[in-house]
Amino acid sequence: MVRISHAASYFMPLFCSSQPYVVLVACITTTGIFVAFYMSSYLLAKQYDDPGLFKPVAQDYFRTSLLGVFSPILYYFVKTFLFNVNRRYLILNLLIDFPLNDWFILFIIVCLAYPQQEQTSPGESYNLWHIIPRQSYIFGLAWALGEFIICVTGNLFNYQELDTNPGEPLQPDSDVRDNITLAKCVGLRSISSTISQNVYCADYGSIRKPVDDTVVIDPTDNSMRMTSADDDEEQLKDANDWRATDAQLISRTFAPIKTKKELFIEVSLLFLVLTSNILLTIGESLIFCIFFIYMPHHEELFTKVVNYFGNKSLRFFLFTVLIPFTTANLLVNTMIYLWNDIDEWFNHSPETSPNPVADDYTNFYESDLSLQRSANSFAEENQPTLMLMSSPSELHYYNNNTGSENYDTDSLKILVIAKDVINAWRSAARKDSFVLSIMFIWGVTVFLTGLISTVLG
Secondary structure, eight states: OOOOGGGGGHHHHHHTOOOOOHHHHHHHHHHHHHHHHHHHHGSSOSSOOTTTSHHHHHHHHHHHHHHHHHHHHHHHHHHIISSOOOOTTTHHHHIIIIIHHHHHHHHHHHHOOEEEEEEEEEEEEEEEEOOOHHHHHHHHHHHHHHHHHHHHHHTTTTTEESSOOTTTOOOOOOOHHHOOHHHHHHHHHHHHHHHHHHEEEETTTEEEEEEEEEEEEETTTHHHHHHHTTOHHHHHHHHHHHHHEEEEEEHHEOOOOOOHHHHHHHHHHHHHHHHHHHHHHHHHHHHHHHHHHHTOGGGGGGOHHHHHHTTTTTHHHHHIIHHHHHHHHHHHHHHHHHHHHHHHHHHHHHHGGGTTTTTGOOOOOOOOTOOOOOOOOOOOOOGGOOOOSSSHHHHHHHHHHHHOOOOOHHHHHHHHHHHHHHHHHHHHHHSHHHOOOOOOHHHHHHHHHHHHHIIIO
8 A cells, every 4th residue: 555545544435435426526626636736836936047057848847747646656566566565564564655665755856856967158068966846846746646546546445335324233134034944044055065066076987086175366465275175174264364354455334425514524534634645745855855956056046955955965965864854754654553554454353353233333433523434443452552560569560470579660660651652642543633633734844844945945
């Protein structure tokens, strides 16, 4: 999945709705957001007013847009189909979706800033790496568009709209139930056994020999393996595990959107999540291009930040800007999404497979904002716990049981503080208000940092 897929449950109900007008409103809103950001790019200069500097033309911006849209598609293809990264590995996915993704964005920006021929005087020219801030802006917007396209197309079949209202139990058809009898069940079992014997047995003259080996295909990674047909228990276990895995990856239900208020809330969530992701992507694109904007002897055209880092080495820019930013981006997004992903993973895991009658109808409104989203809560007993002692007596008891009488009070205080911080984060990170607000604040912060550093400062 791509980065915005971590928050897909906030807007995918719009695109997976069975009501055409809801999908139409979602498409119009999405188009309006991207068009608005594109129009805002005209506030930036298309080129510097200096005859000696590189002046990008329409072809350069077109190439920038293509690289922005198709580069995340290539990244997703390599991650999903070549390396086959399992979505259940949450930490690994966060590492791939953020720091590695950030460095891949930097690589594409470096490709855009290939040496341009600069003319200082008639008959004299030289090549320098150079990029215009507006190019980086367009690139970040196009990258966000590519990620959004991947997210929507990849999740279209992962969300299912419920046919009934939340809280309304499913009632079996009384006519069908009345017609079910024990004799019919036994007869059906006999027929199925006869069919299986005809299918899995081969005739060799008058002797029937059962087929010993069966090819089994794992739907999660399309791998094949041989298994014994006699090992019914193992095959049944494998089938149940795969079915539970399929439920985890596919079965995410949401209530139908019936009122204008619900539609307004869903569209607002789409606007908030999409805007946050666009701001983050554009902002980091501007930050990454700081070093490549600078051109010697043209300091009056650039910001103080560009002039400062432009006069330094690439290594200095790497250790003072790029590594700290990618690290901070990983930490912030881990703080935003980790518990949200854990909740969703446990709710659809094989150990706690969802009950379509009980769970899917009771977990729609779980935050203090009462925002509708796919069910992503799980039983408290299935939640991961941290083995941290909360009091000196608990630690002393633990040490006595392990044969040690000494303990460090200062270390204990640190553990207690760490436990309190983690518990506070865990309780806050499960709320939609926390996820959405921090996501938006971080996106705005990165965007303003990049804009001030390259254009306004």
